[in-house]
Amino acid sequence: MPATRHHPPSLATKKQPAQQRAAETYERILEVTAQTLADVGIERLSTNLVCERAGLTPPALYRYFPNKYALLSELGKRLMQTQNARVDRWITLDALAGGVESLERAVEGLILDTYEATVQTVGGVWIMRALRAVPALQEVRLASHATVTQEQARLLSRALPGADAAELQLVSRIVVELIYATVEMIFDEPLDVNAVARTVAGMVASHLTKVQPQAGRAASPRNPPAQPRAARRSAA
Numbered sequence: 361m362p363a364t365r366h367h368p369p370s371l372a373t374k375k376q377p378a379q380q381r382a383a384e385t386y387e388r389i390l391e392v393t394a395q396t397l398a399d400v401g402i403e404r405l406s407t408n409l410v411c412e413r414a415g416l417t418p419p420a421l422y423r424y425f426p427n428k429y430a431l432l433s434e435l436g437k438r439l440m441q442t443q444n445a446r447v448d449r450w451i452t453l454d455a456l457a458g459g460v461e462s463l464e465r466a467v468e469g470l471i472l473d474t475y476e477a478t479v480q481t482v483g484g485v486w487i488m489r490a491l492r493a494v495p496a497l498q499e500v501r502l503a504s505h506a507t508v509t510q511e512q513a514r515l516l517s518r519a520l521p522g523a524d525a526a527e528l529q530l531v532s533r534i535v536v537e538l539i540y541a542t543v544e545m546i547f548d549e550p551l552d553v554n555a556v557a558r559t560v561a562g563m564v565a566s567h568l569t570k571v572q573p574q575a576g577r578a579a580s581p582r583n584p585p586a587q588p589r590a591a592r593r594s595a596a
Contacts, residue, residue: 368496370426371433377424386424388414390438393431394483402490407431429496436491439481440504443540446473447508456519460565467539467561475543475553485547492544505540509533522573531571535564 377383392414397405407428411418425431447470455466478484491501512532517525542560546553 369429371430371496371500373424373430373434385416385420389416389421389424390431390434391482393428394435394481394487396483397432397435397486397490398483401486402432402493405432429494432487432490432494432497433500435483435487436497436500437504439478439484439487440491440500442477442481443474443543444504444508446470446477447512449473451512451515453515453519456516456568460568463565463568464558464561467564468557471539471542471557471560472553474539475546475557478543478547488544488547501540505533505536508536512536516571520572523571527571531567538564 377386389410393405393410396410396413400409405428407418407421407425410416410428410431411421414421425434450466450470450473452466455462478488481487491497509529509532512535513525513529516528516532517523520528538560542556545551546556
């Protein structure tokens, strides 16, 4: 017998609310979904449970969302937007031009800010887990990360003119994924949040000098050339 093909569930909303009352119902569904997700987790979440808690009939919910994955998709997009808004606050041309210490502070601040934004989002940690664990939802996360990667690669190219564009693209993609994974790890393990953020920030910032063009490193007063060990010992 031929193997059964499993079609991915639809993630698209069926319609967007056009009137205020419909918009209120739409938002109510998402609010209850987020709270229910926080209460029961991904596996036990169902459209029937959401309807029960929201005081709605299934047809009222299905008017907008075909299944629970569409609900999670919309919550995921909103969380990604909330998290991504933090990137522009911290990773700026000034932060990149300020050298390693400046970038360390910026990346540390970004990790802590992203963590707090997720904490303040109802069901935030479960939404993150769903975007990683549910195959149908991974595209939401990957599309968001691709957008941020492009933006950060462009910013890096302005901060480091002459650096290899392909390398900047790769570095940007890895850093985006690393910061996201760091926030996930903070939720999953009993670790010191500040210590984790500081350690990861140091790792990311230290790579800045490796992607910077050689001429730029030599000319920058904020990144003086390293002295030989013997010279450093004699200077001490």
